Amino acid sequence: MNRYFNPTKSDLFTFRSLNVKKYLAIGIMTSLFITACEDEVLPEAGSLADKTPPKAGFNYSADPSDHLIINFSNASISSTTYSWKFGDGGTSTSKNPSHTYSTEGTYTVSLTASDKLNASSSISNDIEILKPPLYEPFILEPSFEDGQLEGGTGDGRDSWRVSGGNRPEGMGGVIQITSGPVRTGKQAAKFPTNNERAGYQEVVVVKDHDYVVKFWYTMKTSPTGSLTISILNGPVSDPANVAGATIASKTVSDQSDANTYIEESIEFNSGDSDLIVIYFTNTDVESRVEDVSIDNK
Template sequence: MQKFKDIYSKYLNTRYLSLLVLSLFVITACQEELPDVGSVPDKTPPSANFSFTLSEANYKEVSFSNLSLSAISYSWDFGDGTTSTEKSPTHTYAQDGDYTVTLIAKDKLEVTNTYTAAVSIAAPVSTFTPEILNPGFDEEGSDSFRDNWRNGDLGGVIQITSSPVQGGEKAAKLPSAGDRIGYQLITVERNKQYTVSFYYTMKTSPAGSIKVAILAGNVTDPTQIDAKTIESVTVNDQTDANAYVQGTVSFNSGDNAQVAIYFTNTGVEGRIDSFSIEEKQN
């Protein structure tokens, strides 16, 4: 019986000790600080990122594509003093220049991440160059060096001369009757500024002139020449019949994808040679 009492006493002591240890653990745990707001580790922090494209219609307009991950709000700084909170905004810059664009992405735990990229705003450089065919009347072709310069609706075809010439071996000749014309339709870009250059010479008498005009599109009615003229120049240097003088006519193509180079003479025999065209840069 005494042995049983001793075993039971040890059992109670062990049970009391276990309860005491458990109580101390609970008290200690309760005394530890609870985590503050935002102190929980962010297992999926935000990652800011974006790409952008420039509009073909307006090179100053930029569309931004938000590529950020694990974010719910966004703050954009476009580098020109303007901002946005849209996810994927479109922004139009007022001036050309280099801008640093910054995106701050934030998640629901107020954790942020920043991404920056450089955006260059500059007018696109045109790679298109208008072409004048047979510009020096040196290509014999199928029309005795007059290929690409004929328009029978507007006047007689030009003659060809081998002396004097400005370059190459041939030039266009305009008899004094003034009833022959040169005409060529060329492709240009809309709303561009161009300069057409040429060389001419005329007999020293009688007094006369050569007119070079740029016409809007294709013209087949001679009564419409004046109405279709974008720009023209009339030249009349008769100092030396054997010396060519350069002439130019500048024009804006406006809404025309094609323009025509048209030339004729009045009162005196003349020659014209070496046409060229170039775009004038702003």
């Protein structure tokens, strides 16, 4: 038996055909493998995982002009796109949106922050929308008593002074103080018959809000005269400008009993002013004023 293979021409042809087919198959498989790798976009050699994925976060505050308008401040990190849900059906994709709610209440606000690799982070917080407490204006030395200012100071009329000299050339000299008749305490403001004095006090208020000023007054039975309270839309130093600055005014003239105080009031809207002036003047008859107050309507 021949231990060595001695191929014939036919054997060599068969062998070569088999090897060509084998190499073609290997080539096709290699091509498929390379194509599959390109479609999958495998990470490059030495690439690192994202060490700064997005983290959602936000703060919020009510707008000074309207407590129903909420301004959101985005505190997210490593993010480029944002999706907000405001809890009332409203949405936004802005980074720092503002949203107007229809009413007070508690709303669940959600924020999803994403980056360019489509990684995302979400956060939800409850926010409570409350109507802010109404500012309560106040009057200094309202009953014209001594010691009503800070530290027990004040002579009952310090808060009612205005510079510029006596009326009518100036805004008015300082009011006088009387010990009788009085309604409460020991003192009241007095406006003598010469019409030179005035009570003037600046009061902080809220713009475009309704107020009522109340006061008690009495006046002598003669001569015939009156007492006027004016609400001015800001500080005034020239009496010629009083009429143009007047928001509201009221003149009273009950002279039936010089010893009995009568309550009166005047209502007004502050309009564009956040600082108004209460301005008392008299005409021809001695008048007294007590217990001045201002309240929200």
